[in-house]
Amino acid sequence: MDYQNQVWKLVARYVAREQDREDLFQEVFLAIHRALPRFRGEATLSTWIYRLTVNTAINFLKKQNCYKGLKDLLVKLHIAEVVEPWQTDDLTLFKPLEKLNPQQRMIVLLADVEEYKLEEIAQIMKLPIGTVKSTLHRAREILKKEVEKHGWL
Amino acid sequence: MAGYEKYIEKWQGVRAEYDGARLLAKIEQRWSRRFRQTELAFAGALVLVMISYVFYYNGFYAPAGNGGIVANYVFQSNSIDGDPVMNYVLTK
Numbered sequence: 650m651d652y653q654n655q656v657w658k659l660v661a662r663y664v665a666r667e668q669d670r671e672d673l674f675q676e677v678f679l680a681i682h683r684a685l686p687r688f689r690g691e692a693t694l695s696t697w698i699y700r701l702t703v704n705t706a707i708n709f710l711k712k713q714n715c716y717k718g719l720k721d722l723l724v725k726l727h728i729a730e731v732v733e734p735w736q737t738d739d740l741t742l743f744k745p746l747e748k749l750n751p752q753q754r755m756i757v758l759l760a761d762v763e764e765y766k767l768e769e770i771a772q773i774m775k776l777p778i779g780t781v782k783s784t785l786h787r788a789r790e791i792l793k794k795e796v797e798k799h800g801w802l
Numbered sequence: 803m804a805g806y807e808k809y810i811e812k813w814q815g816v817r818a819e820y821d822g823a824r825l826l827a828k829i830e831q832r833w834s835r836r837f838r839q840t841e842l843a844f845a846g847a848l849v850l851v852m853i854s855y856v857f858y859y860n861g862f863y864a865p866a867g868n869g870g871i872v873a874n875y876v877f878q879s880n881s882i883d884g885d886p887v888m889n890y891v892l893t894k
Contacts, residue, residue, distance in 0.1 A: 671829065
């Protein structure tokens with residue numbers, strides 16, 4: 650139950666729409682179910698689950714971005730309806746995050762919101778620590794600009 | 803920086819309560835809906851295949867003795883040229 654809570658917390662911060670959260674949550678647990686036989690115990694179970702969550706979440710957002718153009722076209726042609734992306738109370742919170750790419754979004758959430766150390770993030774995301782540092786720096790710069798634009802001062 | 807810090811503080815205050823039972827029920831509901839849709843699509847595809855089969859080998863308006871199932875029925879003909887399944891059934 651503890652892991653489910655942990656996964657849900659990250660998922661809820663990563664995507665805005667309730668349905669996307671549920672889809673992503675489901676995908677994470679499907680990924681865990683598929684990958685569990687390959688778990689060799691080299692990392693702790695929680696780190697391993699977190700890594701799977703992070704990878705699944707990044708892929709989820711990339712996939713969604715791929716279909717964004719198609720969705721817009723379908724809406725323009727009146728084939729599909731406009732789906733209101735903000736169905737949560739914290740709608741303005743997600744706006745600045747929208748400007749980040751999936752990896753930047755994840756690194757900022759892990760570093761600044763979840764307060765993970767850079768080494769831990771590098772371990773979770775299987776990235777060199779230098780990449781984590783530079784991505785975080787870039788992401789913070791983008792976010793700062795966006796936050797000022799949306800009046801968080 | 804103040805704006806950014808405030809923003810992050812706001813994020814940290816966001817409560818993301820996990821309600822396992824509710825979420826599980828929703829996921830189960832979605833899977834059963836998806837399963838029903840798959841079942842329907844499969845049944846529809848099967849019907850289409852059967853209809854195309856009938857039309858392809860046993861054109862409804864083909865003359866008796868030339869494969870038309872309606873014509874065969876009307877004229878009581880057993881000759882169904884070109885229909886591998888019916889030929890097999892009738893020659894057995």
